[in-house]
Amino acid sequence: MAIKLENVGIAVRDLEATIAFFTDLGLTVVGRDTVSGEWTDTAVGLDGNHAKIAMLQTPDGYGQLELFEYIHPKAIETKPTRPNDIGMHRVAFSVDDIDQALEIAAKHGCYPLRGVATYEDVYKLTYVRGPSGILVMFAEKLIKD
CATH class of the missing domain: 3.10.180.10 (2,3-Dihydroxybiphenyl 1,2-Dioxygenase, domain 1)
Structure with missing residues (x-):
């Protein structure tokens, strides 16, 4: 089986501010959309999933970030990740x-x-x-x- 990393997805509080941060660092927006419907509910595992998304590409053409700002269900605020937290790190x-x-x-x-x-x-x-x-x-x- 062949496998390659497609992208890293990050839920954000403010899509525009996050895009500005990463584009100032040199990433490029390669796509934007607002997604919802049965396919997103199934893929993500959330009923009523509705989000604004942006795909950003690193200058070398290999790395991508998918940023998403939830419209529904409401985004859940948690404490910021610390370097020693289990789960998505950095x-x-x-x-x-x-x-x-x-x-x-x-x-x-x-x-x-x-x-x-x-x-x-x-x-x-x-x-x-x-x-x-x-x-x-x-x-x-x-x-x-």
Whole structure:
């Protein structure tokens, strides 16, 4: 059986604000829609499923995020995910300039949880709390190929 990662789906509080965050980082919106009906109820497992969605593509053409803002049923607010919570953890991006990525994130009110760390002189890494509490990791490779 062949398998490949299609996308990572993230429910968000404010679709437009989240799109702005990720497009400022360099992702591109490749599709938008409002979905509902029996097929979405079946696929997602929620009766009356109705959501606004946007598909975003990374610049390299491989990674995709599917963002969705629920219209019905009402979105459930939970505490933001912590790095040690079980379940969906974070979205990680390789960046060529972590300082620039952090400047862009800061324009959206998103800052590192603690700071920027260096892993064995190979990577600079940090987690930021993105829109809707999404944990986003930036990793800058220090040893260039």
